[in-house]
Amino acid sequence: MGALVMSKAITIDGKSVSFIDGQTIMDAALAAGVYIPHLCHNPEFEPHGNCKLCIVSVNGRNMTACTMPAAEDMVVASNTPELDSDRQALVQMLFVEGNHICPACEASGNCQLQAAAYYLKMLSPHFMHFYPPREVDASHPDIFLDLNRCILCELCVRASREVDGKNVFGISGRGIGTHLVVNAASGRLGDTNFAVTDRAAQVCPTGAILIKRQGYKIPIGQRTFDHKKISEVQMEPVKRTEPEHE
Amino acid sequence: MTFALETAAHPENLKRIVIEPVTRVEGHGKVTLLMDEDNRVHQARFHIVEFRGFEKFVQGRPFWEVPVLVQRLCGICPVSHNLAACKAMDMIIGATVPVAADKLRRLMHMGQILQSHALHFFHLSAPDLLFGFDAAVGKRNIAGIVAAYPDIARQGVGLRRYGQEVIRLTSGKRVHGTGVIPGGMNKNLSLDERDYLLKEIDQIIAWSQAAVELIKVIYSERPDFHNSFGFYRSSFMSLVREDGALDLYHGGLRARDEHGQTIFDHVDYTHYWDYIHEEVKSWSYMKFPFIRARGREQGWYRVGPLARINNCDFIPTRLAEAERKIFKEFGGGSATQATLAYHWARMIEMLHAAETIQELLHDPDLQSDDLVSSGERQLRGVGVIEAPRGTLIHHYRINEDEQIVRANLIVSTTHNNQAMNEAVRQVALQYLDGQQLTEGLLNHIEVAIRAFDPCLSCATHAIGKMPLEVELMDAAGALIQRLIKDSDGQCRA
Numbered sequence: 001m002g003a004l005v006m007s008k009a010i011t012i013d014g015k016s017v018s019f020i021d022g023q024t025i026m027d028a029a030l031a032a033g034v035y036i037p038h039l040c041h042n043p044e045f046e047p048h049g050n051c052k053l054c055i056v057s058v059n060g061r062n063m064t065a066c067t068m069p070a071a072e073d074m075v076v077a078s079n080t081p082e083l084d085s086d087r088q089a090l091v092q093m094l095f096v097e098g099n100h101i102c103p104a105c106e107a108s109g110n111c112q113l114q115a116a117a118y119y120l121k122m123l124s125p126h127f128m129h130f131y132p133p134r135e136v137d138a139s140h141p142d143i144f145l146d147l148n149r150c151i152l153c154e155l156c157v158r159a160s161r162e163v164d165g166k167n168v169f170g171i172s173g174r175g176i177g178t179h180l181v182v183n184a185a186s187g188r189l190g191d192t193n194f195a196v197t198d199r200a201a202q203v204c205p206t207g208a209i210l211i212k213r214q215g216y217k218i219p220i221g222q223r224t225f226d227h228k229k230i231s232e233v234q235m236e237p238v239k240r241t242e243p244e245h246e
Numbered sequence: 247m248t249f250a251l252e253t254a255a256h257p258e259n260l261k262r263i264v265i266e267p268v269t270r271v272e273g274h275g276k277v278t279l280l281m282d283e284d285n286r287v288h289q290a291r292f293h294i295v296e297f298r299g300f301e302k303f304v305q306g307r308p309f310w311e312v313p314v315l316v317q318r319l320c321g322i323c324p325v326s327h328n329l330a331a332c333k334a335m336d337m338i339i340g341a342t343v344p345v346a347a348d349k350l351r352r353l354m355h356m357g358q359i360l361q362s363h364a365l366h367f368f369h370l371s372a373p374d375l376l377f378g379f380d381a382a383v384g385k386r387n388i389a390g391i392v393a394a395y396p397d398i399a400r401q402g403v404g405l406r407r408y409g410q411e412v413i414r415l416t417s418g419k420r421v422h423g424t425g426v427i428p429g430g431m432n433k434n435l436s437l438d439e440r441d442y443l444l445k446e447i448d449q450i451i452a453w454s455q456a457a458v459e460l461i462k463v464i465y466s467e468r469p470d471f472h473n474s475f476g477f478y479r480s481s482f483m484s485l486v487r488e489d490g491a492l493d494l495y496h497g498g499l500r501a502r503d504e505h506g507q508t509i510f511d512h513v514d515y516t517h518y519w520d521y522i523h524e525e526v527k528s529w530s531y532m533k534f535p536f537i538r539a540r541g542r543e544q545g546w547y548r549v550g551p552l553a554r555i556n557n558c559d560f561i562p563t564r565l566a567e568a569e570r571k572i573f574k575e576f577g578g579g580s581a582t583q584a585t586l587a588y589h590w591a592r593m594i595e596m597l598h599a600a601e602t603i604q605e606l607l608h609d610p611d612l613q614s615d616d617l618v619s620s621g622e623r624q625l626r627g628v629g630v631i632e633a634p635r636g637t638l639i640h641h642y643r644i645n646e647d648e649q650i651v652r653a654n655l656i657v658s659t660t661h662n663n664q665a666m667n668e669a670v671r672q673v674a675l676q677y678l679d680g681q682q683l684t685e686g687l688l689n690h691i692e693v694a695i696r697a698f699d700p701c702l703s704c705a706t707h708a709i710g711k712m713p714l715e716v717e718l719m720d721a722a723g724a725l726i727q728r729l730i731k732d733s734d735g736q737c738r739a
């Protein structure tokens with residue numbers, strides 16, 4: 001192939017990565033097979049910049065790669081010990097802000113938060129646990145909502161609004177009081193038109209939105225992250241998991 | 247009769263001796279003795295010092311999560327809780343567990359029995375049994391066994407490791423596996439996994455036989471001593487198979503009184519509360535279950551290996567059945583009620599577990615893919631198994647949203663609560679009454695408790711071991727003498 005098309009490029013960790021206008025650093029990186037850790041980003045939806053895990057250094061300033069548009073000649077550093085240690089601290093904070101009991105959680109082995117923690121070599125939560133009181137909502141016949149494990153990535157909010165056209169979820173409160181809400185007068189999932197086939201029922205990176213009665217059906221060894229790192233899985237083309245019906 | 251020494255008539259003038267916590271048992275418990283000026287025992291109690299409400303903790307959780315969650319109840323017995331909870335959940339989803347899944351679960355359970363019994367015998371009890379109850383304290387531990395009996399120590403480690411491998415391959419993980427799910431199993435045993443386990447099974451059976459021989463030799467060297475140590479008679483309760491065979495995974499409840507007469511038999515365990523009640527006493531966090539038909543005073547009973555070997559009509563594996571007969575006939579049946587006979591019965595069960603593993607490994611059903619079923623949803627589930635330490639009851643209610651609203655657990659150690667207290671009192675009377683107390687004498691109390699292999703971690707839901715502390719206090723509560731035993735067995739004043 002000749003170099004006929006004048007393509008624009010940025011550098012990520014010394015590697016030249018081409019992009020087209022309108023792409024973010026994350027988009028360009030994903031397209032080029034360069035992994036930048038991320039939790040709240042999913043190429044299917046509008047980027048939100050919630051989790052900050054995708055922080056990169058752009059010409060010496062820290063930015064979130066999922067929201068920062070790529071621009072000609074940007075010099076991006078991502079895979080550095082400093083950034084990874086910031087990312088590790090962010091993940092540790094997510095762990096202590098919620099109630100994540102991995103050994104008992106049915107999302108274990110399929111959970112992106114857990115996988116990110118392994119990827120970033122997190123050995124302990126480091127910070128003091130908040131043990132916040134969080135709601136569980138089992139009112140929906142097919143879905144179990146466990147806010148103990150919600151990391152406020154807003155993927156479900158976006159999926160429900162953008163793909164399902166339903167707007168089942170929202171975010172309310174501020175600061176440490178920020179929490180996911182269900183858009184129903186009662187606040188209960190059972191009183192919405194949420195369906196197990198909705199895209200929003202499939203996108204939760206943790207075990208906060210669960211399809212009922214499916215827990216632990218996949219044996220250890222066959223779960224998403226049993227043999228693959230999050231960096232490998234998230235670089236694969238988006239795969240939709242169809243819900244199982246009983 | 248049975249509650250003498252539970253409460254002293256005039257505690258105010260007595261000195262108090264505390265053994266806390268009891269060592270080489272799983273968890274944290276303490277013994278208190280009240281003695282007078284002449285060291286006469288007036289009160290002896292074995293109690294639990296801490297309690298965390300697991301029953302509260304599971305409230306609101308989805309039912310399918312519970313079998314995994316309950317593994318956190320006790321770091322020592324996760325597999326037992328996992329299985330008992332899953333049996334309850336089978337009932338909740340109305341499942342008839344497929345034959346293959348039932349066998350895989352049994353295999354896992356036998357792995358657990360093997361590793362738990364091996365740990366108890368070789369690590370926790372062999373030091374007492376091989377060196378004597380008042381041997382030098384520095385020697386009376388597993389390191390002492392390794393030094394004096396390296397072969398025995400090695401076999402203990404080998405048996406335990408094999409049991410753990412069975413658990414790992416059936417559950418998917420060494421600890422906190424997820425193999426067992428409501429309605430069945432999520433994986434079978436591959437041919438590679440089977441062959442890997444088959445390779446060593448003959449050795450495991452041989453070592454289990456050697457362990458039975460060892461306890462027989464120890465026991466029959468001093469039959470009178472072993473028979474009479476902490477002796478008393480009691481009822482026994484356990485599950486038995488429909489045909490009366492020993493069955494540690496499933497069956498009906500059988501209880502027999504101190505003369506071997508049937509109190510109830512083949513009782514459907516999903517109605518256990520029609521037969522067993524639990525009494526609360528102010529001085530212990532652990533409840534006191536009793537058989538309703540016999541009332542609070544007479545209704546207490548023993549569970550665990552001795553109860554099971556006594557209660558069953560036969561053991562469905564050849565070598566263990568031969569050993570059961572020898573045990574029953576020993577001294578004209580004199581061992582069948584003995585506290586220390588728990589060790590003997592435990593080793594017979596370990597042999598049975600090894601034989602059963604071999605049998606199961608040769609069963610092609612273990613490679614089946616028909617592993618789960620479900621049926622009509624129920625709101626209540628009861629699961630009972632014979633855990634290594636005895637009958638384990640899990641009972642749950644869920645709401646229409648499939649969340650746990652109520653949980654009730656009766657663990658083996660709780661069933662044995664009164665029985666362990668009774669053993670402590672007998673030993674206190676036999677060995678401590680009127681004596682100047684020494685560490686060796688106090689260890690006699692621990693030996694009696696240890697025979698039951700209590701899991702105080704289960705009973706209290708608190709994990710971890712701490713050093714032993716013995717305090718002698720005068721009537722006014724002032725400390726006269728303190729003896730501290732570190733977890734390595736070393737004593738200091």
Ligand code: SF4
Pocket residue numbers: 149150151152153154155156157180203204205206208209
């Ligand atoms: S429920 Fe899941 S998808 Fe929704 S905001 Fe929380 S973590 Fe994200």
Ligand code: FES
Pocket residue numbers: 037038039040041048049050051052053054055064065066067
């Ligand atoms: S992935 Fe960019 S902020 Fe979460």
Ligand code: NI
Pocket residue numbers: 320321322323701702703704705
């Ligand atoms: Ni236990």
